[in-house]
Amino acid sequence: MSQSTLTPPEAPQTGGGSPLGNGLKQRHLSMIALGGVIGAGLFVGSGAGIAAAGPSIVLAYAASGLLVMFVMRMLGEMSAANPASGSFSVHAERAIGPWAGFTAGWMFWTLLCVGVAIEGIGAAHIMTGWFPGTPSWMWVLVFMALFCGSNLAAVSNFGEFEFWFAALKIGAIALFLGLGVLAVLGLLPGTGSPGTANLLPDGGFLPQGVDGLLVGLLASVVAYGGLETVTIAAAESENPVEGVARAVRTTMWRIAIVYMGSMLVIVTLLPWNDPAVTADGPYAATLDRLGIPAAGEIMNVVILIALMSAMNANIYGSSRMAYSLVSRGQGPRALGKVSGRVPRRAVLASCGFGFVTVLLSYWYPDTLFAWLLNMVGGVILVVWGFIAVSQFVLRRRLEREAPGKLVVKMWGFPYLTWVALAGVAGVLVLMALGEDTRVQVIFTGGLTVALAATGYAMQRRAAARA
Secondary structure (H helix, E strand, O other): OOOOOOOOOOOOOOOOOOOOOOOEOHHHHHHHHHHOOOOHHHHHHHHHHHHHHHHHHHHHHHHHHHHHHHHHHHHHHHHHHOOOOOOHHHHHHHHOOHHHHHHHHHHHHHHHHHHHHHHHHHHHHHHHHHOOOOOHHHHHHHHHHHHHHHHHOOHHHHHHHHHHHHHHHHHHHHHHHHHHHHHHOOOOOOOOOOOOOOOOOOOOOOOOHHHHHHHHHHHHHHHOOOOOHHHHHHHHEOOHHHHHHHHHHOHHHHHHHHHHHHHHHHHHHOOOOOOHHHHOOHHHHHHHHOOOOOHHHHHHHHHHHHHHHHHHHHHHHHHHHHHHHHHOOOOOHHHHOOEOOEOHHHHHHHHHHHHHHHHHHHHOOOOHHHHHHHHOOOHHHHHHHHHHHHHHHHHHHHHHHOHHHOOOOOOOOOHHHHHHHHHHHHHHHHHHHOOOOHHHHHHHHHHHHHHHHHHHHHHHHHHHHO
């Protein structure tokens, strides 16, 4: 397959000639983009990062946030130029070759399906806490059925679910930040300003040195996963080019306010080594310190919403990625059937794999499920690497052949593209050096090699037939 022209392997999904729908409105895309940066990883996973890095967690989130901004800008440039339901998988195929699109696409599909299982298990854990005696598997089944059903219907259903989920998450974060800033300034009744009392004692700003900062950096990278979904969803919107351009352009302030703002408020109000940071979660611990009644249960509601939002988005994203791969001849043809402008077989396959993964977590928690978790541990970094390489190649091609399509441009090209690629490689090296994360690099590397070899063999067979 020739990669020398700008004709994409998957036709741009602009609604009119696409078999998929275009039921997502601009308000849906805006809220998907906003809500995409607020997940359970932020509410829960950030506690481990704070415990490792201390107040310097703010620097860790700033560094990883800068990397994510570059990745999203590059992805936005390519998606605005050629919107497609396969997003970066399509761009990788056009830039590098079919094997690259195959590898990036199926890796991301696996990541999202395993994510559905993890989120379903987390949501079920909260529900069994509220309803003791009920089986965990029942709640997983309820949530899987709910979101599988919503994704089997018109794409606007997915958009409405995500719109309201995102609105609730954004409202919760806004309220938290508002209360936190008032408390930091000493303006919240019953509290005094802590100043730098929690930022400098107990080891200072870097209490566990550079090693602690690196652990916090790795924890923060994981929390940023999920932003890519908006470029997949844009292909089914009323105006995909304008929609993805607007979403990407606002990524910077969203990341700055939600992540770095939250971390700064938390480490200012709480001692970094407070056991409640990891036991209860940093947000619940902060609200409890501020004297907010039932802080733990309030955060359980917010976390449940974040988990349900992630399940809904991951089922959507995985089904569209599978459909895109199949439509390009890189998957089972049976999954390519579209009815009601929805790839329903791809939705069912993605939900099915997710539910099987849940069962594996019960049957083989220390073997098969652990292997799956390790295999997807570094997937997002590999995907980001494909995005950076693809953007470098396609930007040169666009400048020669279709400069008018550059609605969104990567800053400081090509230098910041190289910086982003170096950042991705650097994080993978850090993971390989860490005892707790080295196994993830090994398993993810194995998955990458296996898929790349399969994709390359398929590419060679297709070329031979042609």
